[in-house]
Amino acid sequence: MNLFVIAGMIGPWQIVIIVFVIVLLFGGKKIPELMKGLGQGMKEFKKATDLEDKDKDKDKESMDK
Structure with a gap:
């Protein structure tokens, strides 16, 4: 249960990484x-x-x- 709560939280650094990957791909x-x-x-x-x-x-x- 604790792993699900930790994995479900998206912080600002995760958003930056996702945006960076999208820019690299497209x-x-x-x-x-x-x-x-x-x-x-x-x-x-x-x-x-x-x-x-x-x-x-x-x-x-x-x-x-």
């Missing part, structure tokens, strides 16, 4: 493109889930009538 110019793609993907996912929720609400309203 390069400084590629990272903004990756983040832009990630943001667009999240936006599309949110839009799809919102549409799905609206469709469920419409179906529920039509069943109630």
Whole structure:
């Protein structure tokens, strides 16, 4: 149990190392493109889930009538 608690904590040095490795792997110019793609993907996912929720609400309203 104690090992899980220690391993689950991320400190500032771990974040610095992770960022450094990401920059080494992808390069400084590629990272903004990756983040832009990630943001667009999240936006599309949110839009799809919102549409799905609206469709469920419409179906529920039509069943109630």
